[in-house]
Amino acid sequence: MRNLSIRWKLVLIIGLVSNVTVLLACATLVVFDWNASRDAMVERMTTLAGVVGNNSVASLEFGDARTAREILAELETEPNIKTAAIYGADRRVLAFYQQGGGQLAPTSPEPEGYRFEEEFLIVFRPVIYREKQVGTIHLSSDLRELDERLGRYVAVVGAVVVGASVVSLLLAILLQGVISRPITRLADVAQAVSRHQNYALRAEPHGQDELGKMIAGFNDMLEQIQSRDSELQGTRDQLQQRAEQLQQELSERLRAEEARENAERELEAQRTLSLRADRLRSLGEMAAGIAHELNQPLMGVRGLAEHMLIAMEREWTMDEEHIRDRLERIVEQSDRMVHIIDHVRRFAGEAGRSDVAPIQVDGIVESAVSLLGAQFKAHGLDLAIESAGNLPPVLANAFSLEEVVINLLSNSRDAVESRSAADGRQGRVVVRTSSPDSTQVCIEVEDNGSGIPESIIAKVFDPFFTTKDPDKGTGLGLAISRTIVEESDGQLILESTPDQGTRATVVLPIAEIVRV
């Protein structure tokens, strides 16, 4: 029953309701009619008894039994009446009537009234004439008429019920569609939607009744699902797109990274090469300086030795004091050369190493100046040191820092040289050391050279940028210097005024601060 299709449920319900209704109505009618026909029969029999009584008045009064019998004989036209009797006022029978055999009429009258007894309706009715009861009429009728009527009625009711159920079933089958069809369609659509996940389907609209509202609600729901779906799809597409983009970006970035690493490696290699070249150049320069430096004491030694040789040839007498002085001077000059050579050896061996240690910048500066001093003098350039004195130590690699100072001095030398070559002004370079506050130490290399044009000042720290001839500079000096300074947490600042000069400042944190 539960799984029966809604249209058959409707048909069943309609059929059941109409059949039960018709049955109840018919049953009510049958009962009512049976009662009514019973009442009518009683009424009719009572009336008939009255008529017979009226007709019998004279017979009763004059004791005319024959006429009374004739009156009763007329009841033959009423086949239902089985017995009848006329009783006189003395309660004796005046006339009898019987039809179709069977029982006889009672031999004495009963009080006015009627009763149903077995298969018969029995009626007694007094005969009143002129306010006097002159006798009693008895009639007894069988109930065949009632039974037949009831039978006919039941047959008709049966036919009506059968007909009504057939008609109502047909009508129900025809009309159930009004309710079931939209429901079935809605169910089909719902099933199709859930089976194919197709939210573009729509149930057919259906008026404004509850079903219509339900279908409209269902369609609204589908629409919402659909729009949510397409939103989701859109978002998913966007995400997909974004993921692809990211993938692409990532691989691009990876490629770029790889390229950069390659470039860096190349640059590193180049830089190593350049460093070596620079080192060689520095060495070259130093070699020139060294040669120059060594030349002077060597010439002194030679002069002293030669002088002593000449004195020996000429057999000059020389007191011991004099000879000692000469030898001491030779030793002094030799020591100086040893010192120079020792310095060069140390520089060559240790430069580029990154061991750091607290060092005094003044010592570094003096060392660098002593290396390049002869060169400056040879070129007729002034080189001076101005030290504030008592400077705190800084944490750096001594030879790297010396390399920085040498680089800066070399640059300044080139600058003042080209300047004095241009206008003959006396070239001058000052190396100044100071401690502007308790945290820093500064080394300034100031010259009055040609300066750096504004257009290129931003580029001077770039590796391989140079304004010098290819055989004189690698373009790495400032770049390396800055790297070295920054490795010691310091700064290399370049200030320049074209045609006035340049000041390079190395700012280094003092060692104590670094340690803390």
Added chain:
Amino acid sequence: MRPFIQHIFLTTLLTAVLAGGVGAQRPTEHQIKAAVVLKFGRFVEWPAGTFADSSSPMTIAVLGRDAIGQLLEEMIPDLTGNIRPVQVVRVERLEDLPTCHILFISASENRRLAGILATLGDRSVLTVGDMEWFARGGGMIRLRFDDERMRMRVNLKAARDADLRISSRLLHLAEIVGEQDR
């Protein structure tokens, strides 16, 4: 069946008419006639104004010599159901006849019947008799005992001329003559 019916008829007639007043023997022809005459009052209507009121007595006169006169007198005390009282008057001669409502004319007056009826004229008196040709001769109801049964012959014209209305119930039992004159 027939003896049974007859028996019933007789018994009924006896009891109905005599109301059990005359003993057990079979009623005579006269007794039956007397009972019938007494009943006529209930089946005949006299013209309005004949009786002063409902308790005014009805007078039954017997003209001539006949046993019925005495029988009537004997039966009066036993009457039940009659609203009006009944009195019986017996006269020998027509001249002695008082105002009456029913007149029984004895067979002894057979030869004087025409004169009697002529004397009565249009008076509203129900004339009853048992002689032959009574109804055809102008009497209103003739009684005849025939075949163990009381038969009545009614001259409707005579009754109508006397302004009397005889109940159809009675007519139902009777044979009607004189109708052709209407």
